[in-house]
Amino acid sequence: MRDTDRSAVRALHLFADMTEASFEAVVRGSFLQSFPPGVELLRQSDTADFLHVLLDGSVELLAATAGRETTIAVVYPVASFILAAVLRDRTYLMSARTLTRARVLMIPGQNVRAVFAVDPAFAAAVVDELAVAFRFMVRELKNHKLRTGAERLANWLLLAMDPGGAVHLEFEKRVLAARLGMTPENLSRALATLGPYGVAVSGRVVSVTRPDELRRFAHPDPLIDQV
Numbered sequence: 188m189r190d191t192d193r194s195a196v197r198a199l200h201l202f203a204d205m206t207e208a209s210f211e212a213v214v215r216g217s218f219l220q221s222f223p224p225g226v227e228l229l230r231q232s233d234t235a236d237f238l239h240v241l242l243d244g245s246v247e248l249l250a251a252t253a254g255r256e257t258t259i260a261v262v263y264p265v266a267s268f269i270l271a272a273v274l275r276d277r278t279y280l281m282s283a284r285t286l287t288r289a290r291v292l293m294i295p296g297q298n299v300r301a302v303f304a305v306d307p308a309f310a311a312a313v314v315d316e317l318a319v320a321f322r323f324m325v326r327e328l329k330n331h332k333l334r335t336g337a338e339r340l341a342n343w344l345l346l347a348m349d350p351g352g353a354v355h356l357e358f359e360k361r362v363l364a365a366r367l368g369m370t371p372e373n374l375s376r377a378l379a380t381l382g383p384y385g386v387a388v389s390g391r392v393v394s395v396t397r398p399d400e401l402r403r404f405a406h407p408d409p410l411i412d413q414v
Contacts, residue, residue, distance in 0.1 A: 188219050188292065195265045196240055196292060201316055204308040213302050213309075217294045228283040228291060235272035235279050237293040241265065244289025247362060248281045258365035260323075261286065261358065270316055273299050286358045329411050331368045337377040339367045341405035342412050344386065348395050356391040 188196075193214075196202060202210055219242070222228065228239060231250060239246075246262040248269070259281055262268050272279045273296040303310050330339055343363075347354045356363060364374035378388055384404050385397025395401055 188214070188217070192219060192242055192290075192292070195242060199240070199265060199267065201267055201270075201312050202309070204312060205302070205306050206308070209302045209306040209309055213298045214292075214294060215298060217292055217298075219290060219292045221290050222285045222288070224285050224287050224289075226285045228285065229269075229279055231280060231282045232278050235269070235275075235277060236296050238267055238270060238273045238296060238299050239283065240267045240292040240294065242290045242292060245286040245357060246289060246291075247284050247286050247358070249284060249365070250281050256365070257368070258362050261362070261366065267316075270299075270313065271320070274303065274313060274317075276300065286362065326411050326413070333411070336367065336369045336373050337380040338405055339369075340374070340377045341381055341384070341386075341401055342407055343367060344381075344393060344395055345398065345402060345405055345407060346412060348393075348398070352395040352398060354393040354395070356393065360391075 196214070197210060202213065205213070222244075228246065229235075229237075241262050241264045243264055245264075246268070248259045248262060249256055250259055251257075262283075268283060269279055269281060271277075276296065303313055330342070334342070343366075344354055349355075360374060361371050364371045367374070369377065378386060378393075381401065381404070384401040385395055386401065387394045387396070
């Protein structure tokens with residue numbers, strides 16, 4: 188692992204406060220690998236052998252059952268995934284697939300569990316990371332149960348748009364649809380619904396020309412949309 192990569196991993200909240208000896212113990216036997224887009228990094232129901240740390244690129248976390256598939260989240264660097272399965276030495280509940288070219292550090296799960304048992308600072312960081320993940324999932328559940336598809340899309344756009352009101356999609360629209368709990372067809376209908384509120388689409392760019400009107404439609408809620 189290059190010094191710059193090591194520093195990026197060390198700076199993660201998960202590893203920042205642990206002792207140097209503990210950090211060396213965690214990353215011992217780890218390996219860094221580059222992947223092209225569309226590569227399955229791990230599969231749901233497989234044993235959680237590694238904690239993955241994304242250093243470059245983007246990764247889609249997804250789940251499937253009965254022939255259906257959906258996106259749970261999109262991971263950007265620098266971030267770890269999927270911690271809970273590794274910590275409990277259980278199977279993954281999600282799969283992970285690269286959306287773009289990506290570099291991923293794979294840390295042996297047994298290292299994570301061993302250091303968790305002896306380093307209080309690392310244990311505290313793990314608890315905090317899992318608490319953040321739990322609150323994220325509760326917000327996601329509220330978002331899906333309390334809002335229509337168009338309202339979910341409107342609130343996502345308000346969070347994702349740049350100061351000029353543009354959202355540049357870094358992935359296919361089918362990923363966005365799955366991320367928001369919709370089919371691609373429902374996403375198209377939701378975009379049409381938001382047209383009168385200043386939303387227009389051109390390729391992978393979504394423009395929001397009347398954000399105040401879109402905000403009135405969306406009814407943002409800090410207990411759902413807080414980032």
